[in-house]
Amino acid sequence: xxxxxxxxxxxxxxxxxxxxxxxxxxxxxxxxxxxxxxxxxxxxxxxxxxxxxxxxxxxxxxxxxxxxxxxxxxxxxxxxxxxxxxxxxxxxxxxxxxxxxxxxxxxxxxxxxxxxxxxxxxxxxxxxxxxxxxxxxxxxxxxxxxxxx
Numbered sequence: 467x468x469x470x471x472x473x474x475x476x477x478x479x480x481x482x483x484x485x486x487x488x489x490x491x492x493x494x495x496x497x498x499x500x501x502x503x504x505x506x507x508x509x510x511x512x513x514x515x516x517x518x519x520x521x522x523x524x525x526x527x528x529x530x531x532x533x534x535x536x537x538x539x540x541x542x543x544x545x546x547x548x549x550x551x552x553x554x555x556x557x558x559x560x561x562x563x564x565x566x567x568x569x570x571x572x573x574x575x576x577x578x579x580x581x582x583x584x585x586x587x588x589x590x591x592x593x594x595x596x597x598x599x600x601x602x603x604x605x606x607x608x609x610x611x612x613x614x615x
Contacts, residue, residue: 504578510553511574512594515586518546518572522588533570533588537563543572550574562599562607569612575599583607585614 525542526533536542543563551561554577561574571587576594583597585607591614597605605615 501578507553507577508584511550511576512584512592514546514550514553515572515574515584516592518543518550519586519590519592521546522570526588532567533565534567536565536570537572543570547572553577560599564610564612566610566612571607571612571614573597573599573607573614587612587614589613 521543522533522536525536525539528541529536529539537547538544547561547563550572551574554560554575561572563572564570569588571585573583573585575598576582576584581596581598582594583599583605584592584594585597586592593614595605595615597607597615600606600608602608607615
């Protein structure tokens with residue numbers, strides 16, 4: 467009696483199916499990773515803006531109860547502004563800060579949804595809203611705004 471021996475191994479179709487499944491799983495993981503990166507960057511922007519609010523109050527107390535130049539002066543919120551700007555891409559169009567003697571406000575564009583901005587100001591407001599930096603219309607933050615829109 468003769469026995470037929472089958473070679474051990476996988477067929478070409480089986481290998482292609484496994485490769486296709488691995489490709490689909492990899493694309494799902496990469497898509498989730500990009501979403502997580504955007505949310506992480508948004509958290510960094512919001513954290514930097516929250517730190518700016520506390521720093522601005524320290525500046526106010528040490529500057530004869532004035533917010534004048536708080537956005538640019540040493541001891542002001544320029545470092546928080548730079549950090550928020552770096553967290554969302556680092557271009558000048560992504561963040562803005564304005565101050566007067568009696569008020570200040572800073573806003574930065576978010577990364578995960580570029581139609582959203584996060585704004586903090588001297589009144590204690592800290593809000594995320596649909597808007598833009600340097601534009602016009604509802605939710606726009608530009609010019610000499612010293613309160614969140």
